[in-house]
Amino acid sequence: MRIGLLSIALIFGSCAGCASGFLESFGFRQRSQSDLPKTSSPYPHFAAPFPGGISLRFAMVHDVIHERFPVHGPAYYQKREQDARQRLKALPADSQEAFDLTDDVAVGMDRLGRPAEGIPLLREKLERQKKQGLFGRDLYTTYANLGTLIIHANMKAATTGDMSAKEKLKEGIGFIRDSITVNPQAHFGREEWQLHIASYLLIAIDKPTLLTQYDCVGNEFGEGEPSLRGRANVQHEYERYEIQLNEQFDERGELIKIDNRSKIRGYISKVGGRYPKAEGLIAEPVPFDEPVLGMIGMWRQGGGANPYFAVSFGEIMSRVGQRYIAWTAYERAAQLADRYGWQPAHVTFLREYCRKQQERIEAQLPAGEREQLRPRFEAELAYGKQFQREYQEYEAKRIAAGADLRDEHFYDDFYRGREPIATPIGESEWLAINDPKSVSEIQSWSVAASALLWGGIVMFSVVILGRIYSWMHQDFERYRPRRVNELPPEASGA
């Protein structure tokens, strides 16, 4: 009887202990405990937006902000135009090579600040292509270049109220839309964001308050606190759905389970989509890497630094927990603020807003790091600009010396002995998550230890209570008043 009671106590206690241990260990999955063993896992944005596409690394954003990439100089474009015109003379006008060279000449004109001169060349090319029966993707570069040059050539007149220029601007935007239709996955989805941002600026001409309410991606200024929230959300979501991250990617972070692309990308933090619906604007929140890749492409391959992209980088990076990059993006935007909008109020707004955001970020950082932010930024930006300057000087010297631009070893001497300009990919690109194997082992330990502890507590308590009951019962028996027939013979006097 007693053994049975104790067994029940042991089982009951152990069950309670198991439950307690399980609840305790369940907390491991919910919290990012610093004492748990960690493993590196790809972020969901390692899955590129589409097959064969490039996937974002935070170092890419860092590098465009600090100008750490090569940019061709005027000497390069002048020489290329000269060479292309020479070669075009000897080529049939309908050949593919002639079409490609026409792109080079027109793009070079745009780079040299003469977009209007390139438009007739591209219109003529488009006509020739259509006469040849070319369609779809074959027309992609013509559409994209023609649309861009038309926008560049007419934006100024459109902003002064010239209706004809506005119509042409719309025509340019139409060509960009055509380029997306025929080649939707080109260049990291850059055209889609080009279309969106061109539309944003067009709307801002009629509604200037747009520039102080939303960035060019559709984030609302002042919304949300810069924090590590984005990172935490990603981890929580991943673990909640029990995606085995490391099984989805190879060791280079390339997606191998391609069927899971959309599911994995579903975990990417979303940004933008805050402003009212308007033609050409993306009014739904999107995975943050899409506009970032688009802006990186336009910054590097297009017109370079501008305050619109810089502040958008700041907004996006602060929303996904990249506070250091966000700080530098706001710093760059504040430096470029003179080019923001066309009213003094726009410039003042951007400068003050960036400083306020930087202060919010600084408040979250240790004191020693705050003081280093600006000197580090200045030094790195100077390094990037110096690289670009030396690159262009090298180009000019080589061209003057008669070097051929098509020579694949043209830049060999420039790069010899130099460190790569791109920032090396570091550990911070990866998500540090609790190691599932270690966590599972700790959970087993936790359940077993709690089961034994509570089993022991309950069993011991039952024994002690039994003892107390027993003692009390004995005392009661000893002092209880008894009837005469219950007394022993000597006590009853018999």
Add this chain to the structure above:
Amino acid sequence: MRIISALSTLLLAAASASACLNDATLESSEREFRSQYQTTTPQTEVQPSYDHSNHYLKLTGGGVLLVAAIALTLRKSNTI
């Protein structure tokens, strides 16, 4: 004059923002861009193992209580 100048700055900004040009350099630039950001899994650092002292404490405590309970029970059985 100020408005014209300001609009010029908008033009410049808009031009930068909308640039999406395709020429002979684009393909090689993208290839180079892609190769510059090759990624490898970071080396797993040797991490201090998880501190199981809490678990050991529970196991010891539970074990002691269990033994004590059994001992008390057996002692009681013997004395009866």
